[in-house]
Amino acid sequence: MSKAAFPAVPQRLGLYPVVDSVEWIERLLGAGVRTIQLRIKDKLDEEVEDDIVAAIKLAQRYEARLFINDYWRLAIKYRAYGVHLGQEDMDVANLDAIRDAGLRLGLSTHDVMEMERARALRPSYIALGHVFPTNTKQMPSAPQGLAQLAAHIKKLGDYPTVAIGGISIDRVPAVLATGVGSVAVVSAITHAADWQAATGQLLEMVGAGDEG
Numbered sequence: 770m771s772k773a774a775f776p777a778v779p780q781r782l783g784l785y786p787v788v789d790s791v792e793w794i795e796r797l798l799g800a801g802v803r804t805i806q807l808r809i810k811d812k813l814d815e816e817v818e819d820d821i822v823a824a825i826k827l828a829q830r831y832e833a834r835l836f837i838n839d840y841w842r843l844a845i846k847y848r849a850y851g852v853h854l855g856q857e858d859m860d861v862a863n864l865d866a867i868r869d870a871g872l873r874l875g876l877s878t879h880d881v882m883e884m885e886r887a888r889a890l891r892p893s894y895i896a897l898g899h900v901f902p903t904n905t906k907q908m909p910s911a912p913q914g915l916a917q918l919a920a921h922i923k924k925l926g927d928y929p930t931v932a933i934g935g936i937s938i939d940r941v942p943a944v945l946a947t948g949v950g951s952v953a954v955v956s957a958i959t960h961a962a963d964w965q966a967a968t969g970q971l972l973e974m975v976g977a978g979d980e981g
């Protein structure tokens with residue numbers, strides 16, 4: 770188990786789009802997003818290296834918080850703002866190396882047990898999902914729902930938190946009412962008929978984060 774805490778992030782990370790390409794990163798940073806994740810699945814490190822370098826450069830230009838999903842070695846190598854890891858990743862990733870390199874760490878959780886396991890590692894933020902059913906990813910667990918999300922947020926006090934999973938624009942007010950500090954979305958932006966309008970509306974509702 771990792772020995773120490775990870776660097777802090779703003780308590781409210783605001784709107785947090787999770788996207789699979791540098792093109793989306795560029796569009797959304799240009800639209801005012803300041804917390805974002807590059808989530809490319811199932812490729813070799815050498816296949817994603819150029820994209821990760823380009824995404825990090827863009828985030829630096831916009832002074833945005835870019836989390837790299839999964840590819841923690843490349844995130845360290847190119848000094849990303851942070852890394853996002855899932856429960857299985859926690860067993861294999863070198864968390865001490867991530868912390869020693871000064872990267873922030875976000876961890877996924879899907880129930881009370883996972884939440885407590887994540888909390889013990891003292892990551893920069895804890896993600897709570899999936900709140901609602903989602904078509905973006907096959908989930909082995911059931912949706913947590915708003916009541917469970919609210920209970921987790923209460924338990925975590927002022928710990929930075931992120932809600933994810935099935936969050937459409939119309940569901941955002943109820944999600945924010947739980948006190949969560951950030952709302953992560955995939956399809957609400959990338960499948961929107963008008964992504965610019967959707968992003969603008971989401972930024973209006975959720976904000977770009979404490980520093981954004």
Ligand SMILES: Cc1ncc(COP(=O)(O)OP(=O)(O)O)c(N)n1
Nearest residue numbers: 838853854855856877896931933953
């Ligand atoms: C903000 C945020 N929360 C949860 C996840 C899911 O991460 P993980 O469990 O590692 O699953 P994959 O995204 O790798 O399929 C996330 N990416 N971002």
Ligand SMILES: Cc1nc(C(=O)O)sc1CCOP(=O)(O)O
Nearest residue numbers: 898899903905934935954955956
């Ligand atoms: C990548 C991911 N992780 C989740 C989790 O609960 O850990 S839910 C999810 C997909 C979220 O996509 P959408 O906003 O389109 O529902």
Ligand SMILES: [Mg+2]
Nearest residue numbers: 838839854855
């Ligand atoms: Mg992952």
